[in-house]
Structure formats: structure tokens, C-alpha cells
Amino acid sequence: MKEGPDIAQIGALIGDPARANMLAALTGGRALTATELAGVGGITVQTASTHLAKLEAGGLLAQRKQGRHRYFTLADEAVARLIESMMGFAAGRGHLRHQPGPKEPALRKARICYDHLAGDYGVRMLDSLIASGSIDAVGDGLALTEKGEGDLKRIGIDVGDLRSSRRPLCRSCLDWSERRAHLAGSLGKALLSSFLDKGWARRTAESRSILFSPEGDRQFLRLFPVEG
Amino acid sequence: MKEGPDIAQIGALIGDPARANMLAALTGGRALTATELAGVGGITVQTASTHLAKLEAGGLLAQRKQGRHRYFTLADEAVARLIESMMGFAAGRGHLRHQPGPKEPALRKARICYDHLAGDYGVRMLDSLIASGSIDAVGDGLALTEKGEGDLKRIGIDVGDLRSSRRPLCRSCLDWSERRAHLAGSLGKALLSSFLDKGWARRTAESRSILFSPEGDRQFLRLFPVEG
DNA sequence: TTCATACTTCGATCGTAACCGAAGCATCGC
DNA sequence: GCGATGCTTCGGTTACGATCGAAGTATGAA
Numbered sequence: 001m002k003e004g005p006d007i008a009q010i011g012a013l014i015g016d017p018a019r020a021n022m023l024a025a026l027t028g029g030r031a032l033t034a035t036e037l038a039g040v041g042g043i044t045v046q047t048a049s050t051h052l053a054k055l056e057a058g059g060l061l062a063q064r065k066q067g068r069h070r071y072f073t074l075a076d077e078a079v080a081r082l083i084e085s086m087m088g089f090a091a092g093r094g095h096l097r098h099q100p101g102p103k104e105p106a107l108r109k110a111r112i113c114y115d116h117l118a119g120d121y122g123v124r125m126l127d128s129l130i131a132s133g134s135i136d137a138v139g140d141g142l143a144l145t146e147k148g149e150g151d152l153k154r155i156g157i158d159v160g161d162l163r164s165s166r167r168p169l170c171r172s173c174l175d176w177s178e179r180r181a182h183l184a185g186s187l188g189k190a191l192l193s194s195f196l197d198k199g200w201a202r203r204t205a206e207s208r209s210i211l212f213s214p215e216g217d218r219q220f221l222r223l224f225p226v227e228g
Numbered sequence: 229m230k231e232g233p234d235i236a237q238i239g240a241l242i243g244d245p246a247r248a249n250m251l252a253a254l255t256g257g258r259a260l261t262a263t264e265l266a267g268v269g270g271i272t273v274q275t276a277s278t279h280l281a282k283l284e285a286g287g288l289l290a291q292r293k294q295g296r297h298r299y300f301t302l303a304d305e306a307v308a309r310l311i312e313s314m315m316g317f318a319a320g321r322g323h324l325r326h327q328p329g330p331k332e333p334a335l336r337k338a339r340i341c342y343d344h345l346a347g348d349y350g351v352r353m354l355d356s357l358i359a360s361g362s363i364d365a366v367g368d369g370l371a372l373t374e375k376g377e378g379d380l381k382r383i384g385i386d387v388g389d390l391r392s393s394r395r396p397l398c399r400s401c402l403d404w405s406e407r408r409a410h411l412a413g414s415l416g417k418a419l420l421s422s423f424l425d426k427g428w429a430r431r432t433a434e435s436r437s438i439l440f441s442p443e444g445d446r447q448f449l450r451l452f453p454v455e456g
Numbered sequence: 457t458t459c460a461t462a463c464t465t466c467g468a469t470c471g472t473a474a475c476c477g478a479a480g481c482a483t484c485g486c
Numbered sequence: 487g488c489g490a491t492g493c494t495t496c497g498g499t500t501a502c503g504a505t506c507g508a509a510g511t512a513t514g515a516a
Binding site for chain 1: 503504505506507508512513514
Binding site for chain 1: 242287319
């Protein structure tokens, strides 16, 4: 007994519904204010304030003062991965929300996961990159091929720049809605950024979902075909 | 708000200290009875019984009746990976137990993680397998090479048998004490089993730690050398 | 300065869940 | 059959933490 690190503390931090909702919202990658997070959690600002203080003390959140606002973000990508992996686990065990709600389909189609694309489109993109030989899937992991580097160059992504960062280029991230992997890492981020820059898609204000324009949809599906 | 799967439920399940202790103990891979788990959690059997019922309802545990005993185990390897990943996360944020205790060093040297070897020795073994060219590390993932298959055959592990199971052969599992990867998957299990079969090491009764005999220690270090 | 906004701290309430004693089943050994 | 062991269910207590109203602090706008 009493072996190893204390998982009960972080379990308890995530275990409160209001806090879990705030964390899930912050997995969208945006910095949110205390008031916004109170709305997300369905509680008053006073209560939210105490929750946020606890989450920060636990090392899950970081805050940045800006004028009279306080912007909260996840402390780092590790927190995002933990949340997303718990979502994947929860989805697999049938721990779903009570009402599917109208936003669910959009969320399953395409959403943001920290800073990269997730959902049906995220999984499709990785599948297509593997099928075309741009990415090698070896065991659990992913590796960019030379062909892939050329293909990406052609759509305006310079892999050389990305390699210089300390962050891994390719990472697989388990998708909770599809239960299959999508592409994370700096390359995943760069790809999503380029879609947004090109105007193919845009982020929504209150949700994690990503909305593709009709034209963007067409371009995306052309660029990442899947057989069948 | 109210997007995606409900992580609060599993967070809350893990968030209770008694339950967390039980789960951590079960990460040792052994099936434990309700009474044993009550001891681990530091609570009475009545209380433990309600906790175990909740964990089972939540899909984290499975139970098997055997005579008048009830043996509890983690529901599957996904639960073990979740627990271990939370431990890694917790260790990184300094959520450590209060007293390091005398057993900690043994635990850091070698311990069981579900069914494979973890700790310093687990990390060392994977490092050595990669350095010798038996395993390729590509991105996040691991793949056995032809050379590796031959080397393993020589120490009595038939990879062909392992491939027939549905479980992945190589998986990397993040080690909470070393903060680096060790080898999981069916190959990880087979390697640990062979060490135990050969008498190089044995499991302890109450702890997750694995004790190597002097001779086993020598053999292990010879088989998995590291430079430096 | 004065007022408004964003947020935190204080104080008190309230609900839930952890907890254990006692009683109730089930299984084993005799 | 009997008692002993392992575990669950019931009932009642207790404690912790989530919650919010009200007051307090900081920043910005007028």
C-alpha cells in the first residue's frame, strides 16, 4: 500500500463535474476567462474561482493576467493528452453524457484537440496519409516518409521548420469519438493551422467543433481521399 | 459545455484514496480478494465492498467468484494503462506520497506493471533491445526486427506464438518512476515470464516490486547491456 | 474622483458519499 | 446438520467539499 505517485489527487480534481467541464472546454486550446469557465461549468463565478484555484494548485492549469481578466489554459500538452485519453477510455466504457444534443454530430465530424484536428476528419486525414505512403505506421507510432515530406511541401508546409522544435513531429492521439488514432504533434498542429489559414475551416466560438466551408470541405476530401 | 464523454465519472472513481490504492495494487496484475483489497485501502471489508461494487459498475474492475472468495482484477489492459499514465502524470507534477518509505527504491529498480517489467530495469531492457537492433523505435512506436526475432528465439521466446494473439506484440508504456518508456505488449509479458520461470527473479507477496536474485541480476545485466 | 467590471475571499448552508456496526447470505470444512 | 469464513446489504452517523450571497480587492473607463 501507499506505493508510487498519488493518482487520487488528480482523479479527484478531474472527478468533479464542474471542473471536468472546464477542463474539457480548455482542451479546445483557447485561453478562457474565469467568467467564461463558470458558464461552461454551470456555476457561479465565486465557485468557479475556487475550482480554478484548486486546478492551478494541482498543476493542471496555468493562468495569465491581462488587465482585469485572467486567462486560463491547460498547463501543457501533457494535460491535454491526459484529458483526451480519459475521454477515450470513458467513451469505451459507455460513460457518455445523457443527452446527445444537436452539437454532437458536428463534434464527431471535426473538432480541435488541443491544437490539432480530431474527429472523423482527423482520423480520415491520418488514414489517407498512411495509405498514400506519406506516413509510416510502425507499431504504435508514426513516422513521416520522404515522400510525405515532399507532399507536404507542395501544400505549403515546411517540415524542416517543424523539426527544429523540441516537440515530436508525429504523434498518434486516440480519438474518443472514432476510437481510432488521429495525427497529433507539431505536424498535426501545422496541418490544422494551414486549413484555418486557407479559410477552408474555422473554429467556433463556444465549442470545440471545427466548421468546414463547402469549398473547404471539397478541398479537404480531395486532398485526403480514402478508398471504399 | 456538456461535450463528449463523461470524464468526471471515472475521475471520481479514481479520485477516492481508498479506491486509488486498490487500483494501484491491482496494477500489480494479481487477482486480489475483497479482504486483501480492504487492507490495501486501509478500510473495513464493508466499505471495501461498496467501493469494489462501484468500480465494477464503472467498468474498471472484473470479478471472478471462486468458492467463497471473490477475486478482483482490473477489467483489462486499458485500465492498467490509464492508471499507469495517471501515475506518470502525477509523478511529473509532484503529486507524490508523503513518505518515500523503504520499499520505494526496490519499486524504482524493478516492478510489475500489469504483466510486464517496469522501473529502472524495464527501461534498461528496452534501451538495450533498441541499441542492439532487436527493436526499432519509430516515432512513438516500437517494432520487432528480424534480428530481434532471432535473438529472442535464442533465449527461449518464440515470437510466432505471440503473434497469433490479438494483443499487440510491442507497446511502449510510459514509466512513472523513470519518465521514459519501457516495453509492454505480449512481448513484454513473455520476457518477464521467462525471467520468473528461469528463477532470475520473483514477485513479492504484498508489493508490486520484483526481486532479482544475485545470479538473476548478473544474467539480466549481461543479457541487456547498456553502454556508458 | 467615481462607477463599472472581473475576480477573489469570507462565511454559512447543504447534500452527498465515505464510513462502520450489525445483520443477512453464501460457501466451505467437519 | 453445525460453526467458521468471506462477502454483501442495511441503517445511521459524520465529515468533507461544492455551492452561493455578501463583502473585499484590483483594473479599467469616464
